[in-house]
Amino acid sequence: MSTKLIFLVIILLSLLISILFSLNIGATHINLWALVSSQAHQALNREVVLFIRAPRVAMGVLAGAALGGAGAIMQGLFRNPLADPSLIGVSSGAGLVTSVLIVCGVPEFLPPAYGAWSLPLGGMGGGFGATALLYLFARRQGETSISTILLAGVAFSAFCGALTGILVFRATDQALRDITFWTMGSLVGVNWSRVLLVLPFFAVSLLCTVGLAQPLNALLLGEADASLMGFPVERTKQLAMVACAASVGASVSMVGSIGFIGVVVPHLVRLVTGPDYRWVLPGSVLLGAMLLVMSDSLARIVAAPAEVPVGIITAILGAPVFVWLLVRTHKGSSVS
Amino acid sequence: MKLRLEECCVVRQNKTLLESLYLSVKPGEILAIIGPNGAGKSTLLRVMSGSIQPTSGTVWLGGRNMAEFSGMELAQHRALLAQECTTTARFSVQDLVSMGLTYTGKHIVRKKKNEIIESVLDRVGLADFGERDSTTLSGGERQRAHLARVVAQLHGGVESRGAGILLLDEPLAAQDLAHQKLIMECVLAYAAQGGSVVLVLHDLNWAAACADTIAVLSRGRLHAQGKPVEVLNTHLLAEVFGVQSRNYVTHVGTGRPFIIPHDLMERSSLRT
Numbered sequence A: 001m002s003t004k005l006i007f008l009v010i011i012l013l014s015l016l017i018s019i020l021f022s023l024n025i026g027a028t029h030i031n032l033w034a035l036v037s038s039q040a041h042q043a044l045n046r047e048v049v050l051f052i053r054a055p056r057v058a059m060g061v062l063a064g065a066a067l068g069g070a071g072a073i074m075q076g077l078f079r080n081p082l083a084d085p086s087l088i089g090v091s092s093g094a095g096l097v098t099s100v101l102i103v104c105g106v107p108e109f110l111p112p113a114y115g116a117w118s119l120p121l122g123g124m125g126g127g128f129g130a131t132a133l134l135y136l137f138a139r140r141q142g143e144t145s146i147s148t149i150l151l152a153g154v155a156f157s158a159f160c161g162a163l164t165g166i167l168v169f170r171a172t173d174q175a176l177r178d179i180t181f182w183t184m185g186s187l188v189g190v191n192w193s194r195v196l197l198v199l200p201f202f203a204v205s206l207l208c209t210v211g212l213a214q215p216l217n218a219l220l221l222g223e224a225d226a227s228l229m230g231f232p233v234e235r236t237k238q239l240a241m242v243a244c245a246a247s248v249g250a251s252v253s254m255v256g257s258i259g260f261i262g263v264v265v266p267h268l269v270r271l272v273t274g275p276d277y278r279w280v281l282p283g284s285v286l287l288g289a290m291l292l293v294m295s296d297s298l299a300r301i302v303a304a305p306a307e308v309p310v311g312i313i314t315a316i317l318g319a320p321v322f323v324w325l326l327v328r329t330h331k332g333s334s335v336s
Numbered sequence B: 001m002k003l004r005l006e007e008c009c010v011v012r013q014n015k016t017l018l019e020s021l022y023l024s025v026k027p028g029e030i031l032a033i034i035g036p037n038g039a040g041k042s043t044l045l046r047v048m049s050g051s052i053q054p055t056s057g058t059v060w061l062g063g064r065n066m067a068e069f070s071g072m073e074l075a076q077h078r079a080l081l082a083q084e085c086t087t088t089a090r091f092s093v094q095d096l097v098s099m100g101l102t103y104t105g106k107h108i109v110r111k112k113k114n115e116i117i118e119s120v121l122d123r124v125g126l127a128d129f130g131e132r133d134s135t136t137l138s139g140g141e142r143q144r145a146h147l148a149r150v151v152a153q154l155h156g157g158v159e160s161r162g163a164g165i166l167l168l169d170e171p172l173a174a175q176d177l178a179h180q181k182l183i184m185e186c187v188l189a190y191a192a193q194g195g196s197v198v199l200v201l202h203d204l205n206w207a208a209a210c211a212d213t214i215a216v217l218s219r220g221r222l223h224a225q226g227k228p229v230e231v232l233n234t235h236l237l238a239e240v241f242g243v244q245s246r247n248y249v250t251h252v253g254t255g256r257p258f259i260i261p262h263d264l265m266e267r268s269s270l271r272t
Helices: A002-024 A032-036 A040-078 A090-103 A112-137 A146-170 A173-184 A192-209 A213-219 A223-228 A233-255 A261-273 A277-301 A310-329 B041-049 B071-077 B093-104 B110-123 B139-158 B177-192 B204-210 B234-241 B262-271
Strands: B003-012 B015-025 B030-034 B056-061 B078-081 B165-169 B196-200 B213-218 B221-226 B249-251 B257-259
Touching (some): A002 A040, A002 A277, A040 A146, A040 A192, A040 A213, A040 A261, A090 A233, A112 A192, A146 A173, A173 A310, A192 A233, A213 A233, A213 A277, A213 B093, A223 A233, A277 A310, B003 B041, B015 B221, B041 B078, B041 B196, B078 B139, B110 B139, B110 B177, B177 B196, B177 B204, B204 B257, B213 B234
Parallel strands (some): B078 B165, B165 B196
Antiparallel strands (some): B003 B015, B213 B221
């Protein structure tokens, strides 16, 4: 009990430290302490921190939290340790729509004020649309078949991937670079208005997630047993999907698809807390946020002054950790 | 509460799993369901639990159509132990059992909950297993841990509203003799408190020894129903199980039948 609490506190503290760290690094060297102690000639530096670095860090926290939390929820919902938020089609749907918009040159076609918004809004629409489509597809006689979603989700992702491939094939060099950058994920160019835009979706997601921990625990025993014990299984599935689609859809549309956080983070948390979702959910949210903020800092450091897409960092770090987890647990197939 | 099946049929993919069943269990009654593999026993139990709706016919629970109950209401009145409970999640035995109380025991304070968990674990012979990782248990231990979860679920519900219905699908399958006895003692104690118990059993002798009523299911039909002494006889064994041999059934002092393959025993003794 207390070790789990200590663990959560430790992640929370490391999240705060990584936020400060991330605010501190960048092209210009800025002394954060000097900023706080308010000196007139620091005005430019304050602008840099407040309007360039801070929104980026804030988006990193939100997107990381979304991916970690949604990963944990998806693994519980699908009772599958490999499940991640992309399974409900939200990433592939967002990716496809974004690619279409980029290749058709929609951002340039629209007046600049709208053009900047066309990609994130289109991505969001694509993500939500894809999830809704999968959900309707898997619904039969008032029940949602989770295995249908799983299989259809894999097929849907492959299909979207193929369509995106066709677009890439037809794309101009510039469009190609934009698509590539998007599919690898990056926090470049995030500003406060984008952060504000995603906040309502995170609020929805948070509302859905409250009270979801115990039903998700029960779902680990199987849908039949959970419903026999009185758990509202169908509502749990709906809330879980809305929670994941809202938060992941919003963040993916802003920062692109960032891999491996959703898969690896919940497993890392479970190593310490065990399978109880009352601990796994908050742990995954905090650890996901921490890891994405740290990865983004790394993305800015390793090739400075250039930036590496953050998705590359998370995959390079995440994949070996994931293999290590598989080897460590021997069975390789537990959601525990 | 009385549970009553009225003309229940279950059809799945043009296959009739249960055909026009009439069956009832009263409070305090123990009903054993026996029958060959694939006869529809587990399906029948699911219908009685309300988790499968009959294709036609009605399940009545205390005079109300079961289909009208919410999942939460049902959970307070009946609990079902499935044949197999597998999960790879490493819940402790305690956490597993407390899951049964999450919904039905919402009104119960934590201290009382812990008492309930302790007492049901004690009753199924897992008193010192509370902290154990449930995935490291043996098959029999795991089944008893889930039995404890199911009993705890009814504790939560029953406390506020009369006796519940315990539905157990082959609860003795993975147990050694001592624990078979322990579980049957639990069953008898539960019925003595006014609860109803429906068990699917393959060991006809346990059915004969403990059940008030035996229902014999064969190919989705109710072949016979009644007291053990009325139902269990050589004729039935031949007809339902296809066991063609003479003199299976012995009546011991209690007036309850005891079933043993005499001819096999004779053959074995010839070999020695």
